[in-house]
Amino acid sequence: GAGVSQSPSNKVTEKGKDVELRCDPISGHTALYWYRQSLGQGLEFLIYFQGNSAPDKSGLPSDRFSAERTGGSVSTLTIQRTQQEDSAVYLCASSGPGATLGPNEQFFGPGTRLTVL
């Protein structure tokens, strides 16, 4: 597809379980971002991948959170031993050449709504 896609769109899990959230960026985009939006809160940066460089993990809230980007394309955000406070919408964005606003314009996916019971 032409846009950023994320799966699943909704995920309900029990406290203590692990979850994996997937992001397919726009083809050719070298930068990929993960953000979190808790209910009633603003967007929060989690992690940033740029090409083959080491990712910027400075926004990950705890060591239960990790992310990888395989082959410079698809990314997976993993949350281990989920807690209720992890409930949020997890958004992925990508950026790259050819965007109207410039190479740093971020295109957002629809998000994954995670609910931890």
Next chain:
Amino acid sequence: KNEVEQSPQNLTAQEGEFITINCSYSVGISALHWLQQHPGGGIVSLFMLSSGKKKHGRLIATINIQEKHSSLHITASHPRDSAVYICAVKETSGSRLTFGEGTQLTVNP
């Protein structure tokens, strides 16, 4: 104090009114983004700017680097403009975006 602050938090206007949303930040930045989030949750980028003023249709964004302030203006507002408008800054050092908490705009017919 948040690094990025927006005002107002909520704004209700009548169709046709001129809208201004403000964003102030406290860090050195390389760019400022204005984003729009619709009720369904989808986010789109409206503007990226590092100086001056940009215009797209009825939307105008300005930034004053010395004052660390940006404004988003909507002329001839319409109910379809109802959304959350989010200001985000890319700090000079690092790659992350830091977000304001958003302004909920409701335009009534």
